[in-house]
Amino acid sequence: MRRTAAALGAAALALTACGSSDSGSGGTTTLRVAAAASLTESFEEIGADFEAANDGVQVEFQFAGSSDLATQIDNGAGLDVFASADEANMAKVEDAAEGEPTTFATNTLTIITEPGNPQEITGLRDLEQEDLAVVVCAPQVPCGAAAETLLTQQDVTLDPASEESKVTDVLTKVSSGEADAGLVYVTDAASAGDDVETVPTKGADRVVNTYPIVALAHSENGEEAAAFVDHVTGPEGRAVLREKGFGAP
Numbered sequence: 001m002r003r004t005a006a007a008l009g010a011a012a013l014a015l016t017a018c019g020s021s022d023s024g025s026g027g028t029t030t031l032r033v034a035a036a037a038s039l040t041e042s043f044e045e046i047g048a049d050f051e052a053a054n055d056g057v058q059v060e061f062q063f064a065g066s067s068d069l070a071t072q073i074d075n076g077a078g079l080d081v082f083a084s085a086d087e088a089n090m091a092k093v094e095d096a097a098e099g100e101p102t103t104f105a106t107n108t109l110t111i112i113t114e115p116g117n118p119q120e121i122t123g124l125r126d127l128e129q130e131d132l133a134v135v136v137c138a139p140q141v142p143c144g145a146a147a148e149t150l151l152t153q154q155d156v157t158l159d160p161a162s163e164e165s166k167v168t169d170v171l172t173k174v175s176s177g178e179a180d181a182g183l184v185y186v187t188d189a190a191s192a193g194d195d196v197e198t199v200p201t202k203g204a205d206r207v208v209n210t211y212p213i214v215a216l217a218h219s220e221n222g223e224e225a226a227a228f229v230d231h232v233t234g235p236e237g238r239a240v241l242r243e244k245g246f247g248a249p
Contacts, residue, residue, distance in 0.1 A: 027056055031224050032078060034062045034069040036085035036142065036211070037166035038107065038185050042244040043083070043232075049240070050231050057224055065141040065166040066090075073216065080219040081228055083211065085167075086142035090212045098222065101212035104233045106247035107185045108208055109146055111199040112174050112192070119180050121199055124156045127181055135173045135182040138163040142209055143170070147183045150207045171196070185209070187245040210249065 035043050040063045047059035062069070062079070066089040073082055073093045082097075083104075084090040090101050113121050119132060127134050136158065137144030144163065151158060161179055164170045170182040175195040189198045213232055215225035231237050242248070 029057050029221055029224055030060050031057055031080050031221055031228060032060050032062065033081040033083065033228065034064075034073065034077075034079045035081075035083040036066045036069070037063045037168045038085055038143070038188055039063065039083055039211070040168065041191050042187070042241050042246065045240050046232060046237050049236060050228055053231070054224070054227065059228070063166075063168075065137075067092075067140045067142075068165065076218075078218075079216055080221050080225040081213065081215055083213040083232070084142070085211055086145065086209050087212055088145070089142065090214065093214075093216075096216050096218060098215040098217040098219070098225070101214040102229060102233050103210055103212050103249040104237065105211040105241045105249060106208050107187055107211065108204045108247070109143065109150055109183050110186045110189050110201045110204060111181055112171070112184055112189050112196040113181045113199060114174060114177055115194060115197055117197040117199065121181055123199065123202055124151065124154050127158055128156060130159075132181060133161040133179045134158055135162045135164060135170050135179040136160045137167055137170055137183070138165055141165060141167070143167040143183070143185060146207050146209050150183075150201075150203055153206065154203050190245045208247070211246070 043061060051057060051059055066084040070089040070092040073079060073096050082093060136147045139145060139148055167184050167188055170184050171188050171192055173179040174182040175192055213229055215229050219225045
């Protein structure tokens, strides 16, 4: 079965760093894919499709903030593919990449609130209110860097209640009622359905995150890694991404 990891703690990082992408018992190849947390739902579906089309290959995902994954790769983790939520973190693993990364999707931010929008938030300016608990991604994470750019462009200053290591944590805090509002990708807001309310966000369309993917040079499953990249960037993968709300590259 494909195992997914929604987060990477220190112990998980250490274990992965010591692992490898060798073929498993019974002729099964385990392909280890490190992907930005915002790709969780779409990549799980893409991974299932890839497994169905490639007998004997199992895809094991590790979902986390792109900055954490880039650090893990730099530390020599046994991973085969890296999909980042921005180009900046992909550039950090340039020496570990097998060839040039391929851009496969884009994404933008939006405000989310609790269902029903009880605080009557209408835009970014409302997030400055002192009595609101607003959560965002940490600056080193792609969604956090995008949030900083967006807020600067709109001349909005926030005092966030917390800065999260991945966008899915922002989503969870708002949907669970721990926070009044947050900034997440439109794809995450869509995947949450009725668990959150989406607020139109001025200027968000001018701050676009570009998602690149690459096979890693130290992979012992180079053929499968390249095939997975081709699947994600090909018509089947892009169809899933489009359905989940991602923009075209």
